[in-house]
Amino acid sequence: MKHLAVLAALLAPVPALADIDPANWDAVTAEAEGQTVFWNAWGGSTTTNEFLAWVGSRVMEDYGVTLEHVKLTDTADAVTRVLSEKQAGEDDDGAIDMIWINGANFAAMKEADLLFGPYAEQLPNWAFVDVDGKTVQTDFTVPTEGFESPWAMAQVVFVHNTADMPESLGSMQALLEWTQANPGRFSYPQPPDFLGTTFLKQVLVDILPDPAVLSDPATDENYDEVTAPLWAYLDQLTPNLWREGKAYPATGTAMFPLIADGELDLSISFSPGAASTAIANNELPPSVRTFVLDKGTIGNASFVAIPYNSGSKAGAMVVANFLMSPEAQARAQDPAILGYGTVLDMDALSDDDRALFDALELGVATLSPAELGTVQAEPHPSWATRIADDWMDRYGVSE
Amino acid sequence: MKRRRFPPILPILTLLAMLGPVAAGLWGTVMPAFGHLPAAGITGPSLDPFRDLFDWAGLPRAMFLSISTGLLATGISLAIVMLVTAGWSGTKPFRALERLLSPLLSVPHAAAAFGLAFLIAPSGWVSRLLSPAFTGWDRPPDLLIVQDTWGLTMTAGLIVKEVPFLLLITLAALGQADAQRSVAISQALGYGRVTGWLKTVFPRVYAQIRPPIYVVLAYSMSVVDVAVILGPNTPPPLSVQIVKWMSDPDLAMRLEAAAGALLQLGLVIGALAFWRFGEYVVGRLGARWIASGARGKFDGVAAVGALTAGAICALSVLFGLVVLAIWSFAGFWGFPDALPDAFTWRNWLRFGPGTLDALGETALIAITVALVALILTIGCLEAEYRFGLSFSQRAVWLLYLPLLIPQTAFLPGLQTLMLSLGADVGRLPVMLAHLVFVLPYVFLSLADPFRAWDTRMGTIATALRASPDGVLWRVRLPMLLRPILTALAVGLAVSVGQYLATLLIGGGRVATLTTEAVALASGGDRRAIGVYGLMQSGAALVPFALALLIPAVVWRNRKGLRHG
Numbered sequence: 001m002k003h004l005a006v007l008a009a010l011l012a013p014v015p016a017l018a019d020i021d022p023a024n025w026d027a028v029t030a031e032a033e034g035q036t037v038f039w040n041a042w043g044g045s046t047t048t049n050e051f052l053a054w055v056g057s058r059v060m061e062d063y064g065v066t067l068e069h070v071k072l073t074d075t076a077d078a079v080t081r082v083l084s085e086k087q088a089g090e091d092d093d094g095a096i097d098m099i100w101i102n103g104a105n106f107a108a109m110k111e112a113d114l115l116f117g118p119y120a121e122q123l124p125n126w127a128f129v130d131v132d133g134k135t136v137q138t139d140f141t142v143p144t145e146g147f148e149s150p151w152a153m154a155q156v157v158f159v160h161n162t163a164d165m166p167e168s169l170g171s172m173q174a175l176l177e178w179t180q181a182n183p184g185r186f187s188y189p190q191p192p193d194f195l196g197t198t199f200l201k202q203v204l205v206d207i208l209p210d211p212a213v214l215s216d217p218a219t220d221e222n223y224d225e226v227t228a229p230l231w232a233y234l235d236q237l238t239p240n241l242w243r244e245g246k247a248y249p250a251t252g253t254a255m256f257p258l259i260a261d262g263e264l265d266l267s268i269s270f271s272p273g274a275a276s277t278a279i280a281n282n283e284l285p286p287s288v289r290t291f292v293l294d295k296g297t298i299g300n301a302s303f304v305a306i307p308y309n310s311g312s313k314a315g316a317m318v319v320a321n322f323l324m325s326p327e328a329q330a331r332a333q334d335p336a337i338l339g340y341g342t343v344l345d346m347d348a349l350s351d352d353d354r355a356l357f358d359a360l361e362l363g364v365a366t367l368s369p370a371e372l373g374t375v376q377a378e379p380h381p382s383w384a385t386r387i388a389d390d391w392m393d394r395y396g397v398s399e
Numbered sequence: 400m401k402r403r404r405f406p407p408i409l410p411i412l413t414l415l416a417m418l419g420p421v422a423a424g425l426w427g428t429v430m431p432a433f434g435h436l437p438a439a440g441i442t443g444p445s446l447d448p449f450r451d452l453f454d455w456a457g458l459p460r461a462m463f464l465s466i467s468t469g470l471l472a473t474g475i476s477l478a479i480v481m482l483v484t485a486g487w488s489g490t491k492p493f494r495a496l497e498r499l500l501s502p503l504l505s506v507p508h509a510a511a512a513f514g515l516a517f518l519i520a521p522s523g524w525v526s527r528l529l530s531p532a533f534t535g536w537d538r539p540p541d542l543l544i545v546q547d548t549w550g551l552t553m554t555a556g557l558i559v560k561e562v563p564f565l566l567l568i569t570l571a572a573l574g575q576a577d578a579q580r581s582v583a584i585s586q587a588l589g590y591g592r593v594t595g596w597l598k599t600v601f602p603r604v605y606a607q608i609r610p611p612i613y614v615v616l617a618y619s620m621s622v623v624d625v626a627v628i629l630g631p632n633t634p635p636p637l638s639v640q641i642v643k644w645m646s647d648p649d650l651a652m653r654l655e656a657a658a659g660a661l662l663q664l665g666l667v668i669g670a671l672a673f674w675r676f677g678e679y680v681v682g683r684l685g686a687r688w689i690a691s692g693a694r695g696k697f698d699g700v701a702a703v704g705a706l707t708a709g710a711i712c713a714l715s716v717l718f719g720l721v722v723l724a725i726w727s728f729a730g731f732w733g734f735p736d737a738l739p740d741a742f743t744w745r746n747w748l749r750f751g752p753g754t755l756d757a758l759g760e761t762a763l764i765a766i767t768v769a770l771v772a773l774i775l776t777i778g779c780l781e782a783e784y785r786f787g788l789s790f791s792q793r794a795v796w797l798l799y800l801p802l803l804i805p806q807t808a809f810l811p812g813l814q815t816l817m818l819s820l821g822a823d824v825g826r827l828p829v830m831l832a833h834l835v836f837v838l839p840y841v842f843l844s845l846a847d848p849f850r851a852w853d854t855r856m857g858t859i860a861t862a863l864r865a866s867p868d869g870v871l872w873r874v875r876l877p878m879l880l881r882p883i884l885t886a887l888a889v890g891l892a893v894s895v896g897q898y899l900a901t902l903l904i905g906g907g908r909v910a911t912l913t914t915e916a917v918a919l920a921s922g923g924d925r926r927a928i929g930v931y932g933l934m935q936s937g938a939a940l941v942p943f944a945l946a947l948l949i950p951a952v953v954w955r956n957r958k959g960l961r962h963g
Contacts, residue, residue: 038908043915044922046749070908071918077902080645080653087437095908184541190632246633247546254923261522261734262538282731282743283924397457397634 043071093311118146153341273339276363296374335363424809457634469620486702514719594695727929
């Protein structure tokens, strides 16, 4: 696999502007030294912000690369920015050198030729990545083709406060019934927030008899029929939501204070370790635990991508490569730090590196990889886009 | 012509600095609104964006929210400020309120909104203090208070911030209105305190503070940060929805956003016209009321009611700050505990270093921009005075354009312009963008007191052989020390509070306290919000404190100048 990728890179036409060759790692690190990388990444999570700051200190130490975290409220802002730079003819030194990205944003940027690459599979640490076991070469079913490199795995878990809600639920149907018995105690972030949209996808994946239809793009012919059960479900669910569905939390982490206050008993998270981390930071009570559904839950990878007009591509590749290092991955997985799933293949690591992971305490509310069970594939991005739009028309303007 | 130290080039520069970007930005909005956005592969003209906009099911509600919030917030704030000033000006409670003004004004809108949310939410501090003893709640009730459907909490969040702003502007104008003697005479004629003030002083004060009132109206209608924190979201007010469309990865949505921006502009213009008509009606009714000779029966009720409302505004902001402070030091804090289980430095150790970096950036930008704005403003006003320029009447409304046009309408267009000029993103362009917003505020704050200055002082000084520059530096500016410092502080606060301009024009590379706080806000971490909210408030506190302190110290032996 790796050799094929290298071969493909060698055969690829040389870019007109003589961009740095990702396969020539010595040249990359030499050029990277002294560069400043502006990493545009969602800034709403303080734990993530701290992890990014640590990455910055490490790449400065090892490679002389300065990393600046540009804190976004919405990744789409960065996409918009690169697009408007292209419009203005700023092709050489745009404001953004790296983006934390996946899903529809990646699909949009790749489609519009706004990304540098392929580079991901030429990075030295790609050798450790679990290509077969984790969805790191497709992003919401869209092939990444080396235009983004993975750095964290995410999977939907449900977060419940066992002090008020001891039971875990096995299916979305069970969740619906639970809300009917306990009105006002569950909510999800307002779509098009990615976690809110993920909740909608999770409902659909769980209640469809055969979710395979979701792996192909949505068509005008099949969309209404496939999503009809989702809307029927939401029509029943909404009156029993927190605030009767007249208001929604903005993001996933915004639901933590609601659980801590006792407003919610149940919410959803895309990070299996986030609840344990939040307990450690006093943001959640110690009685919080997580669970997954019997049929499993949706999972995906977080990636970083480099805009075509970055002036610090070498520096960005150095950061991307460091993010895939066993050192960074083990730190990200530590629930006291971040609690993100690793993208690495444990069998590909040296004994010393594997020991880093074995030493981790997963945290009181974190499920083990075995308990996390089946990872269900993300639907094609076209579904998420249409479902989120439809949700906004149906429930986003209800009052 | 050696005397021409202040060439009329300054007014032209000032207009260019404000209107150039606005015009270009609007151009960048009008084009996509009519279906022309080559970057997205769409060429116009067409009316499709407006068709899409009017197809959006949430539009009537979003428009209603924009209008109701703007009119209610402006009307109620103005009523509170006028009645409090009428009933209490010169008294002890009024001086107490005056002293509270600096902290109240300095709290940025976002921080005040967070504070209010932390107070009055079902799980807020008020509910915690009363529970379970008085309410019986051991869990927060499922009540829609924050983000309520009618936008009332959002309106309240605006009122608590606009009351101090209007009060400050009113105080700056009072010195020119000869209020004390007017009220003394009307009281001698048997008028009640409030009635006498309203009949004699209000018309003069209102004439001076009218532009800031229009700005409050336009701002309240198109505010984004307060609306995001306190306003409804199903659907949100129009301005929030425009920002959402603007940040959609699908470039075609920018067309709809542009159409929405033009609609927002239309709403603001319509509301201003409505307000102007209201002024006419109130003026006619007021004239009749004055002629009726009524001495005022309800003065006491009105004065007490207004003072209560004013006090509630002040206390909401102050206790909002207190609850922000508590959260910034909180360990685990469950409901309905009145205080956290434990207090800890942990939150400050985590977020403090980040706030210091942002503070440096914020201060550098704000000080530079506010000073430049002040110099341009004084240059304009002095040029107008010396050369009798016809800059004052119709042309002056051009100054208010950046404040009357929703930011969302022209900032993205401005971004495109700067890029196509080859101007790199970063601190300097952000300063220029801030100047667009800061200049009018500084001008608005300073122009009326500056023009209302008694020019006979200048005549006397000239007779004593002072040159025009001498009159300016040695008589006029010292006498206007207080409005000048007020204007400077307003300029600083406006710059500190800028969000969209910093984010868009800075390309995300310029991290101020406001951009950092708003980025954190979406995550809902109340401890981080507490730390950043306090730092943000602190950044704006010092200038306002100085604006009150310095004149009091400098003019400690010139009683008549202290409020001048």
